[in-house]
Amino acid sequence: MGAHSAPEHSRERAASSLPARAGVGFKSVHLADIEASAHDLGFFEIHAENYMGAGGTPHAQLMRLRKDSPLSIHGVGLSVGGAEPLDRAHLRRVKSLVDRYEPAAFSEHLAWSTQGARFLNDLLPLPYNATTLAHVVAHVDEIQEALGRPILLENPAAYLRFRSSEHSEIDFLHEVVRRTDCRLLLDVTNVYVSATNLAYSAEDYIDAFPMAYVEEIHLAGYAEDLDEIGDPLLIDAHCAPVPDAVWRLYHRALARRGPVATLIEWDNDVPPWPTLLAQATQAEAFLETRRRAVEDGLRSKALHDDLG
């Protein structure tokens, strides 16, 4: 692909200061439980667009949450993958939210959601080619410029593909990282959903993903359907516990990446707090296994070094 690459000054800035721990998507119905229970979560994540009102309960709750836990802000409305210029007014709203709460990370999606001043309320897909790459790179540059920090870009869940794609999703994301110095949010459920829907190997995708740039992982449940010829059609619905197949892929991703901030996303049919917390505890167990493996590796290396 092209020769353009990110300016040197941005290379040193960390995109995320999230701990390599499990976190959950914050739901206001859980606030009382969160404050009353002894929990040991690494962080909470919110959707930026839900906190763009001027005041009231959403901000009051966020201030309380923010006191004790690192925060990750996840945008769903910047339309990074759109052909149209970014909505500057919306970028200003994102900036003021990020300035106000100083989150440990800000992430957005490799998708588009706005067309001709209409917001479509979904993360829509794009072909992967030189034209769309130029749009995405320009938009990520502009967002990072405005926020004064690198962002994390998330791989989408796909239900179909474009005839006009010239690159794999991984090559495309890798090139966006190279040109903008953004980092990646690896949504393992999206990998599983896309791989099933487009009939490729989820394991191969995880093995080829530019893991060095991954600063956060998302895990969620999906809904299952069939298409008109009876092939599986998985839908990224954030409405259920993380399935075993996704935990296995997560394990595979951690083996390559090492421990990294991991979010349980559960946005629809929101469960009682203990159910959500149990999902995070399960993710934490995977992270702990990985941490121990890293420590064991270091110890055995030190031993070898001592032995000369």
Place this chain on the structure above:
Amino acid sequence: MTTSADFDQSAFVRALLDPELPPPNEVEASHGFAPKRRFAVYRNNVCVGLVDALAERFPICLQLVGDEFFRAMAQCYVRERLPRTPMRFEYGDAFPAFVSEFEPARELPYLPDVARLEYAVGQAYHAADAAPLPLDFLRALSHERLDNATAVLHPSTHVVASAYPIVSIWRRHMSDDEMTPVVLDHGEEALVVRPELAISVSPLPSGGSAFVDALRNGRTFGEAMNAATGVAAEFKLIDCLRELFLTGAFVAVSVAH
């Protein structure tokens, strides 16, 4: 060398919004068969997601007409009017007007005003924070000085005037007391304020909404009083002021010198 063309997002959006259209030419399923059900996932996300947003925003309207009717009505609104910003809580500003024109809902003539009230409640929920003036402030003010004073309303203050008892309808549904019928023989003017975090919905005396609207437009209390009596000759200034101060509807009153 080929240059990849911009893909046609507007054609994609047309197909997204019109279920009669086939999926866009540019997309395919990996098995080569029609991607109709796969494309329908996006269609469904857009439509159902926005209908859900309206259901959250107008829960009492939903209760009044039932889930099936509400969702059918909301779907018509979604087709006609997509959000203009990515903030879900801003969606539905034109829904009350849409409901008033929606032929199948004509049997419930109070529905558009209940929708107006619910939209105002949502606006109040997200409005800026500000410290309200206490009632004592009013007590310390002479009648003459008040007459020439102007007010700054709390950012969450909204009024909705209706020919139907919308506050009674709202309260009945909020209290789950669905057994007590609301008598529809009178109108009510609703005051919505959120001085701290809790939202208050209460009735103003007749003419009260004209009074508040005049103050919002920078009129003095004297002028607002005239506006209110112009609408309702029996307007009771003291009752109206007490309700406004008790609910925390003012953040400042400036007395002219």
